[in-house]
Amino acid sequence: MDIVTRIEEIILLAVLQLGSRAYGVPIREHVQAMLGHRVSIGAIYVPLDRLVRKGLLTSFEAEPTAERGGRRKRYYKLSSEGLDALRALQDLHERLWRDVPQPLGAG
Amino acid sequence: MDIVTRIEEIILLAVLQLGSRAYGVPIREHVQAMLGHRVSIGAIYVPLDRLVRKGLLTSFEAEPTAERGGRRKRYYKLSSEGLDALRALQDLHERLWRDVPQPLGAG
DNA sequence: TATTTGTTCTATTATCTAGAATATATCTGG
DNA sequence: CCAGATATATTCTAGATAATAGAACAAATA
Numbered sequence: 001m002d003i004v005t006r007i008e009e010i011i012l013l014a015v016l017q018l019g020s021r022a023y024g025v026p027i028r029e030h031v032q033a034m035l036g037h038r039v040s041i042g043a044i045y046v047p048l049d050r051l052v053r054k055g056l057l058t059s060f061e062a063e064p065t066a067e068r069g070g071r072r073k074r075y076y077k078l079s080s081e082g083l084d085a086l087r088a089l090q091d092l093h094e095r096l097w098r099d100v101p102q103p104l105g106a107g
Numbered sequence: 108m109d110i111v112t113r114i115e116e117i118i119l120l121a122v123l124q125l126g127s128r129a130y131g132v133p134i135r136e137h138v139q140a141m142l143g144h145r146v147s148i149g150a151i152y153v154p155l156d157r158l159v160r161k162g163l164l165t166s167f168e169a170e171p172t173a174e175r176g177g178r179r180k181r182y183y184k185l186s187s188e189g190l191d192a193l194r195a196l197q198d199l200h201e202r203l204w205r206d207v208p209q210p211l212g213a214g
Numbered sequence: 215t216a217t218t219t220g221t222t223c224t225a226t227t228a229t230c231t232a233g234a235a236t237a238t239a240t241c242t243g244g
Numbered sequence: 245c246c247a248g249a250t251a252t253a254t255t256c257t258a259g260a261t262a263a264t265a266g267a268a269c270a271a272a273t274a
Contacts, residue, residue, distance in 0.1 A: 003113065003142075004114055005112070005113060005222085005229095005262070005263085006110065007262085007263070007264095008205070008230065008262095009245060010203060010244060013203050013204070013207065014209065016186075017206065017207075017224095020206060023220085023221095024220065024221065025219080025220065025221095030268040034199075034202055034203055035199075040261080040263095040264055040265045040266065040267070041220095041221085041222095041264095041265075042152050042224090042264055042265055042266065043263065043265075044221095044264080044265050045221070046224075046263070046264075047222095047262080047263075049222090050261095050262080053265090064271075064273090065117075065272090066217075066274055067218095067219085067272095067273085068217090068218060068272085068274080069218040069219060069220095069270095069271080069272045069274075070218055070219025070220055070271070070272050070273080071218090071220040071244090071270055071271045071272065072218090072219095072220080072221090072270095072271070072272075073221090074221070080162055083211060084116060085206075086211055087210060087211050088208060090204075090209055090211065092141075092142075092215070093200065095141055096116070096117060096141055097120070097197075099122065099124065100123065100124075100193075102220065103194060103197060104190060104194050104197065106190075112229070112230090113227075114229085114230070114231095116227095118265065130254095131253065131255085132253065132254095133253080137231045138244080146231090147230095147231055147233065147263030148231095148232075148233070148253095148254085148255095149230080149231055149232050149255095149256090150230065150231050150234065150254070152256095153229080153230070153231075154229080155228080155230080156255090157228095161253065161266090170246090171238075171240090172239095173238095174240085174251095174252090175239085175240060175241080175250090175251060176238080176239045176240040176241075176250065176251040176252060176253095176267075177239050177240080177253060178236095178237055178238045178239065178252060178253040178254065179236070179237095179252095179253080180236070180252090180253070180254090181253085181254070201270055206233055215264100215274100216273105216274080217260080217272100217273085217274075218271100218272080218273080218274095219259095219270100219271085219272080219273100220253085220269105220270085220271085220272095221253075221268105221269080221270075221271100222251100222264100222267105222269070222270090223266105223268075223269085224265105224266100224267090224268095225264100225265095225267105226263100226264085226265090226273080227263080227264080227265105228261105228262080228263070229260100229261080229262070229264100230257095230258085230259105230261070230262085230263090231258100231259090231260080231261090232257105232259080233256105233258105234256085234257090235254105235256070235257095236253100236254080236256085236257105237252100237253080237255085237263080238251100238252085238253085238255100239250100239252075239253095240249105240251080240252100241249080241250075241251090242245100242247100242248090242250095242253105243246105243247095243248095243249100243250080243270070244245085244246095244247100
């Protein structure tokens, strides 16, 4: 299992934290809140799709709800490989930053 | 200032931790030690060069030493922008992982 | 049919990765 | 002392992969 990219990390965490509400639109909003700036639609769905292809996420289409129009949602969920990838990231981060002061002092 | 990629993060940290010994070869070795696997030459020098172009690192050629042959080394150092980028990464990581248990439990 | 919600598609740009090519220094034999 | 031989290190280049933007499309209700 390869190391995930930054945006993949952020998206995996968004899916984890949104739990049963994890579909495209709120995932994007969550990512935007995390980053503090706007993110394009493609910048979410392209890596989302790749994470599914790689087996770190699973996805399924939900039945339409009676809220107010709109296409049906595609929900996402972490697979056990996805969880493993996040754990691997925790480990790597710990190794990388172990000896770095927090916060980082002046040059 | 954009958010740095994973390999850029690892290289910035390697330069930080190597201090005055930060040139290509030991940077590569340090990265390999962090990751626990081999990394190609290009996988180091290409992002290193980009980090210089972006102003996160500075670099200068050293005089040849009298150790045993070899081309002169090119040393790298974090600029204040590079330090800022690392601080921004600490912040982002804190925001991203704040509510995630460590270690991450089962699915 | 208009409106709303949401996803898919596609093209461009940027980044990653591998390793061959190149550069430049000291060492060694005659 | 000079011509390879050897060692150390970086630069270059090309193909693969990933990021990003937003237009196009789909499907539901009003």
